[in-house]
Amino acid sequence: MNRRPDLAVALVGLNWPGYQSLALGYVRAAAQQDPRLSGKAGFTTLDLDSELDPWWVAYRVAGLEPDVAAFSVMCWNALAVYEACSILKLACPDTFIVLGGPEVGPIAEQVLARNPAVDAIIRGEGEEAFADLLDSVLHGGKLWRIEGVTCRRDGDIYSAVDRAPIADLDSIPSPYTTGAMVPSNGSAYIETSRGCPHRCAYCYEGKGVARVRSFSEARIAADIEAVATAPGMTNFSFIDSVFNMTTARLKMISDLMAPHAARGMKLHTIEVDIERIDDEQAALLARAGVESVETGPQTVGPRALEACDRQFDETRFRAGVEACKRAGIEVECDLIVGLPHDTMEDFLHGLEFVIDVDPGRIQFSTLHVLPGTTLWDRAQEFGLAYNPNPPHEIVRTPTMTFSDLRRAEVLGSAITAHYRARVDEPSRPA
Amino acid sequence: MITFVKIPIGTGGGIRCRRCAPGEQSEEFFETDPLLRHVGEVVAGWQQGPGPNIAYVGAEPFRHSRLPTLVHGAIDAGVERMCLSTDATALGRDDNAAGSVSAGVRHVEVPLLGGSPETHDMLCGHPGAFEAAMAGMKALREAGIAQSVPVLICGRVRVCSHNIKDVPATVLAFAQVGASSVTLQFDGSVPTAVARPWVAAAVETGIINSVWVALEGLSAASVGVHSLHDLNTVRIAEAVGGEAS
Numbered sequence A: 001m002n003r004r005p006d007l008a009v010a011l012v013g014l015n016w017p018g019y020q021s022l023a024l025g026y027v028r029a030a031a032q033q034d035p036r037l038s039g040k041a042g043f044t045t046l047d048l049d050s051e052l053d054p055w056w057v058a059y060r061v062a063g064l065e066p067d068v069a070a071f072s073v074m075c076w077n078a079l080a081v082y083e084a085c086s087i088l089k090l091a092c093p094d095t096f097i098v099l100g101g102p103e104v105g106p107i108a109e110q111v112l113a114r115n116p117a118v119d120a121i122i123r124g125e126g127e128e129a130f131a132d133l134l135d136s137v138l139h140g141g142k143l144w145r146i147e148g149v150t151c152r153r154d155g156d157i158y159s160a161v162d163r164a165p166i167a168d169l170d171s172i173p174s175p176y177t178t179g180a181m182v183p184s185n186g187s188a189y190i191e192t193s194r195g196c197p198h199r200c201a202y203c204y205e206g207k208g209v210a211r212v213r214s215f216s217e218a219r220i221a222a223d224i225e226a227v228a229t230a231p232g233m234t235n236f237s238f239i240d241s242v243f244n245m246t247t248a249r250l251k252m253i254s255d256l257m258a259p260h261a262a263r264g265m266k267l268h269t270i271e272v273d274i275e276r277i278d279d280e281q282a283a284l285l286a287r288a289g290v291e292s293v294e295t296g297p298q299t300v301g302p303r304a305l306e307a308c309d310r311q312f313d314e315t316r317f318r319a320g321v322e323a324c325k326r327a328g329i330e331v332e333c334d335l336i337v338g339l340p341h342d343t344m345e346d347f348l349h350g351l352e353f354v355i356d357v358d359p360g361r362i363q364f365s366t367l368h369v370l371p372g373t374t375l376w377d378r379a380q381e382f383g384l385a386y387n388p389n390p391p392h393e394i395v396r397t398p399t400m401t402f403s404d405l406r407r408a409e410v411l412g413s414a415i416t417a418h419y420r421a422r423v424d425e426p427s428r429p430a
Numbered sequence B: 001m002i003t004f005v006k007i008p009i010g011t012g013g014g015i016r017c018r019r020c021a022p023g024e025q026s027e028e029f030f031e032t033d034p035l036l037r038h039v040g041e042v043v044a045g046w047q048q049g050p051g052p053n054i055a056y057v058g059a060e061p062f063r064h065s066r067l068p069t070l071v072h073g074a075i076d077a078g079v080e081r082m083c084l085s086t087d088a089t090a091l092g093r094d095d096n097a098a099g100s101v102s103a104g105v106r107h108v109e110v111p112l113l114g115g116s117p118e119t120h121d122m123l124c125g126h127p128g129a130f131e132a133a134m135a136g137m138k139a140l141r142e143a144g145i146a147q148s149v150p151v152l153i154c155g156r157v158r159v160c161s162h163n164i165k166d167v168p169a170t171v172l173a174f175a176q177v178g179a180s181s182v183t184l185q186f187d188g189s190v191p192t193a194v195a196r197p198w199v200a201a202a203v204e205t206g207i208i209n210s211v212w213v214a215l216e217g218l219s220a221a222s223v224g225v226h227s228l229h230d231l232n233t234v235r236i237a238e239a240v241g242g243e244a245s
Helices: A022-032 A054-062 A078-091 A105-114 A127-139 A217-228 A247-262 A279-287 A302-307 A314-326 A344-357 A402-420 B032-044 B067-077 B096-103 B117-124 B129-146 B164-176 B192-208
Strands: A007-015 A041-049 A068-072 A096-100 A120-122 A149-153 A156-159 A235-238 A292-298 A330-337 A360-366 A394-396 B002-008 B053-057 B081-085 B107-111 B152-159 B181-186 B212-216 B234-237
Touching (some): A007 A078, A022 A041, A041 A054, A078 A096, A096 A127, A105 A120, A279 A314, A314 A344, A344 A402, A360 A402, A402 B192, B067 B096, B117 B129, B117 B164, B164 B181
Parallel strands (some): A007 A041, A330 A360, B053 B081
């Protein structure tokens, strides 16, 4: 019979159906290898579908009788997480509930104020802070002193100082090579870098950290080997914000992937800067097994591009798409409706542009004003009215009314669906 | 925005209001070989954006004796998007829906004259046609889901004075079977002032149910709806250089 650990930890992800939380894999791997917790803490990861009723999420977590329940929170699962936490706290009052993720980190104090069931929030990267927090819970330490943690203290909400970004990414253990996560076909992701060279105002990836940090080639090779050789794997993806940052780096990853690609392993939905892609980069992508890439332009409206700190060169964009097509790579072009200064005409020009480019796939979405982004900070200045509750959809801008936005959503969705419905539409993971 | 070129496969098909145009219409079908030659010419000369895309129109495709040959031949010729203009009643029979999707049909354009059996069947003169069309469209959607491929239903309503008040309900009926868009086609027979409230209601019914409603033959501005509704998601255009015969 298994002995109950001194500290039973449940890590809970509410994911798109079939997916696992890579973030939880990272924090679990780091905590499992922490000598302070070794032999004392036991970990269980629950990767649940985001469509599961929060009542039953709480039921599944409560069944583990955890001392600590940790949830990964994104904009699209936040409401469900909050509700599940509320029920869980009523069911298991002694369970310590901690949240982390991009939805809650930048607004940690507000989230704690609005969700009395939540005990603490980890801001920013979680690997080191989560292990410190578990150690503190286990040994009765002072939570409020842990860098990067916001928690309750004597009836108040208190935020410790920020934790510096992890300087050496190789210092954090891999979720795959440690066995903290078992890669699943189609939905496994590898991370080779953190941060983004761009500073797009609607995205949090490039904000706050001055540079892009990379894992070493040896570490990337080990992760690729672990994922690509896992039983049943035929395809996976990389979660890097720009996969083709430099040709040299792309060549390195292409070299590592090539043997797996040669035996049929495919990479899907790789985020690229399409304007950097020439025939050389496209060939490297194809050699790595890339079958589909995802890119902008998000908008073609000049004022919105300027407000969002984005570059768009129509000629280079077209050239990048054409290079991918020549290499047999499907391109998914993304458009966002509701960016500051964009008008209905800009929206239509964007649709016309991506249809004319004929990339293979078009993805259309509505702006979400996310915590931690420049648009969140400057929403009032831009006149953006958005839903304060997650997922923070845009409601109105000075240049597009509520009605305009809803109309654009319906038209954009219909046109992209018509575009997608081809005789040869390939079936691949979303 | 996505253009399909019309390939008439016959004459005399389509749904029309019997109160506007009494009398029977007889269908005639064209031979397969010249049709496929026409398709080949369209494919070879395609210059209209993403494509080539074709729509078989003019007569009910499921009554054409060689529909499978027409579909397979078009796809073999390089057609990227294949649309059938059909009353949808045959899609609910046998395995027509699954077979169509399996063969490569991804778009259908379906006409309705009303949003209920009482209006549609009465106006088209075919009892049971409404329920059969609804069942056919549902079957097509389910076949697309079963085969994991996108299938798009485009509704079309030829609006006249006999069905103008039923246009919002017709849009709702299309929404209930998962249509992505509905075109309201006007021929000038309905005064703008009469059309105005019903078109507005139809457009709003579409927005609330995520169905795009486009206007043809009547400007959006004239009926007080957003000018965006002058825009259609697909354009079914005449072939350059004439039609097959």
